[in-house]
Amino acid sequence: MILDRPAFILANTRLQTPPHCPEIQLHLADEVTPIWRMTEEALSEIGLPPPFWAFAWAGGQAVARYVLDHPEVVAGKRVLDFATGSGLVAIAAMRAGALSALGSDVDAFCGPAVALNAAVNGVEVAFTAADLLDGPAPDVDVILAGDICYEQPLAGRVLAWLTAARAEGRTVLIGDPMRTYFPREGLVHLAEYQVPTTRELEDFEVKRTSVWAFP
Numbered sequence: 001m002i003l004d005r006p007a008f009i010l011a012n013t014r015l016q017t018p019p020h021c022p023e024i025q026l027h028l029a030d031e032v033t034p035i036w037r038m039t040e041e042a043l044s045e046i047g048l049p050p051p052f053w054a055f056a057w058a059g060g061q062a063v064a065r066y067v068l069d070h071p072e073v074v075a076g077k078r079v080l081d082f083a084t085g086s087g088l089v090a091i092a093a094m095r096a097g098a099l100s101a102l103g104s105d106v107d108a109f110c111g112p113a114v115a116l117n118a119a120v121n122g123v124e125v126a127f128t129a130a131d132l133l134d135g136p137a138p139d140v141d142v143i144l145a146g147d148i149c150y151e152q153p154l155a156g157r158v159l160a161w162l163t164a165a166r167a168e169g170r171t172v173l174i175g176d177p178m179r180t181y182f183p184r185e186g187l188v189h190l191a192e193y194q195v196p197t198t199r200e201l202e203d204f205e206v207k208r209t210s211v212w213a214f215p
Contacts, residue, residue: 006112009054012038015120018056018088019196021064026086028115029054039109052085053105053113057197059147059175060085064092064099066173066191066211067144071096073171073200077141080104082132082148082158087114087125088137089144096121102126102138133157137165146175155181162214172214187212 012035013027027033032050039051067074067089075097081090084103087110093101103114103125111127119127130192137143149155176182179196187211190211197207 005009006116008039008042009113009116011110013054014081018061019065020193021056021063021068021088021092022065023068024091025120026056026088026091027054027113027120028056028086049107051107051109052083053110054086054151056086056088057147058140058145058177058197059145059179060088061146061175061189061195062177062193062209062211063089063144063173063175065177065193067092067096070159072095073173074098074142078102078139079144080132080138080140081125082143082145082162084110084125084127085146086110087117087127089146090114090125091118091121091123093142093144094118094125095121098142100124100126102128104128104130104132105129127155133141134162137168137170140170142171144173147177147179148174149176149179149182152181156177159183166181166214168172173211174214175209175211177209184212186215188215196210 003117074093077099079093079101081103084105090101090103192210195207195209
């Protein structure tokens with residue numbers, strides 16, 4: 001097991017600005033395969049999921065962009081960035097005036113990645129590695145989620161959980177780059193962006209990505 005995950009992150013990424021959120025800097029990897037292999041080797045666990053924390057995915061960039069351009073959504077509010085990855089959306093929320101931001105992710109690398117990225121951007125972001133889908137949503141005002149419908153079982157669980165959170169009065173926004181398992185019906189379309197990406201991560205170099213609200 002890696003004893004010093006922050007050191008691993010710093011050694012295998014470099015500070016970059018996501019194409020759609022140039023106001024923010026993140027420790028990101030340049031290529032998927034090398035850091036994926038190094039992560040597996042360092043942990044001695046073959047078959048680990050991709051290091052989502054090392055990349056700024058299109059759905060997250062869209063939500064971050066929307067929040068930065070519409071700070072009233074989060075200003076003065078408690079925000080949860082679900083499946084935070086690099087922490088991009090939580091950082092954008094803090095930059096937009098959120099009272100607090102909590103990033104959640106079950107990947108053990110995300111905690112140190114979020115801490116490093118938050119520090120670079122001069123904000124504080126709390127983190128939890130708990131699987132929040134096992135219970136009711138935390139006591140927050142706004143839940144933001146970027147790109148969480150890439151697998152069918154996960155998409156179903158998350159959407160049901162977010163629907164319940166919305167029914168309890170929370171504002172819920174989700175960013176999606178036209179994933180197969182994302183149901184657009186019944187949601188409110190807020191914005192659409194053309195987010196630059198790479199062929200290593202996606203099937204197109206520019207992903208048409210939208211931000212939706214749960215009504």
